[in-house]
Amino acid sequence: MNTGLRITVFAAALAATFGTAYGVGSGVGEISPEPTSAAHEKHSGGARTEEGGGHEQGHEAGGQQSESTSAASPPGGLQISDGGYTLDLKTPRLQADKKTQLRFAVVQGSTGRQVSAYEREHDKELHLIVASRDLTTYRHLHPTRAADGTWSTPVQLPEAGGYRVFADFKPKGGEGLTLGADLAVSGAYEPHALPGQNTTAAVDGYDVELGGALTPGKAGELKLTVTKDGKPVRDLQPYLGAYGHLVALRSGDLAYLHVHPGGEPGDGETRPGPDVSFTATAPSEGAYRLFLDFKHEGKVRTAEFTVHARGTGSDAGAKAEGKTESGSSEESSAHEH
Numbered sequence: 403m404n405t406g407l408r409i410t411v412f413a414a415a416l417a418a419t420f421g422t423a424y425g426v427g428s429g430v431g432e433i434s435p436e437p438t439s440a441a442h443e444k445h446s447g448g449a450r451t452e453e454g455g456g457h458e459q460g461h462e463a464g465g466q467q468s469e470s471t472s473a474a475s476p477p478g479g480l481q482i483s484d485g486g487y488t489l490d491l492k493t494p495r496l497q498a499d500k501k502t503q504l505r506f507a508v509v510q511g512s513t514g515r516q517v518s519a520y521e522r523e524h525d526k527e528l529h530l531i532v533a534s535r536d537l538t539t540y541r542h543l544h545p546t547r548a549a550d551g552t553w554s555t556p557v558q559l560p561e562a563g564g565y566r567v568f569a570d571f572k573p574k575g576g577e578g579l580t581l582g583a584d585l586a587v588s589g590a591y592e593p594h595a596l597p598g599q600n601t602t603a604a605v606d607g608y609d610v611e612l613g614g615a616l617t618p619g620k621a622g623e624l625k626l627t628v629t630k631d632g633k634p635v636r637d638l639q640p641y642l643g644a645y646g647h648l649v650a651l652r653s654g655d656l657a658y659l660h661v662h663p664g665g666e667p668g669d670g671e672t673r674p675g676p677d678v679s680f681t682a683t684a685p686s687e688g689a690y691r692l693f694l695d696f697k698h699e700g701k702v703r704t705a706e707f708t709v710h711a712r713g714t715g716s717d718a719g720a721k722a723e724g725k726t727e728s729g730s731s732e733e734s735s736a737h738e739h
């Protein structure tokens with residue numbers, strides 16, 4: 403129940419996992435089956451809940467599991483190898499600003515083979531997120547898979563620096579996972595500070611306002627409201643089966659949370675904007691960068707926010723300062739479980 407304790411527990415789980423995640427990254431075919439530590443048994447950190455699609459990955463990691471200390475798994479994306487699967491990034495280095503084919507595969511440790519059977523989630527077998535360590539560059543990509551399990555996608559990254567690649571997928575018959583690997587982008591490197599906290603993001607003539615709180619270890623509602631030229635957008639288009647996709651990355655280590663909205667297009671109650679509501683639990687206090695993908699007039703856009711998760715109470719939670727109202731009736735239908 404207390405945050406200090408929970409952070410300690412996470413640290414312990416991480417230490418345990420790092421202790422076992424040795425030797426990956428080269429000779430991938432040789433990897434022996436994963437040790438089954440507590441951290442490997444549950445993949446809630448990377449698992450997308452299927453029922454209703456309204457809860458984010460990592461929910462359990464920060465929430466329900468908090469009392470059972472040994473079962474706490476780390477958030478997704480921190481490990482290159484988990485649950486018996488390893489992300490083999492075949493293109494670990496790129497040049498800045500140069501379009502390159504990024505290639506990778508997911509290797510199953512027990513067989514040494516590249517995985518070629520996946521469950522589709524949100525219309526895709528695999529979602530690939532690429533983010534710079536300083537969280538100023540973000541891409542959500544959908545690579546294509548060759549029959550042998552090798553994935554590829556063109557990518558062009560504007561700036562040099564350290565990046566993290568996240569593969570978010572569910573192997574057929576397995577648990578949902580998010581594996582992460584480092585990507586180095588060469589060129590003149592100029593590190594940026596994390597962008598300051600904001601509750602309004604402008605993108606392509608749209609303004610997106612963030613309300614609600616991101617609270618450590620406690621599910622909270624985030625409400626995003628999309629307007630264009632000051633008018634609410636009421637005809638958002640479904641994108642990958644939802645009116646919005648939200649990825650949160652923790653500043654400092656890029657722990658990954660993929661959050662989905664409550665309600666789905668076509669369920670009879672979820673409206674196509676202007677509000678899209680999400681339930682999210684931060685795995686710890688700290689700063690997070692939120693990336694909201696939404697689709698309107700045929701184009702997908704990304705609104706970006708920096709929020710701070712702190713405290714455990716609803717008042718002290720992540721600030722969405724200046725946006726404490728949540729009285730709109732339109733959000734309630736979008737979030738029912």
Ligand SMILES: [Cu+2]
Pocket residue numbers: 526528529530542543544642
């Ligand atoms: Cu995706």
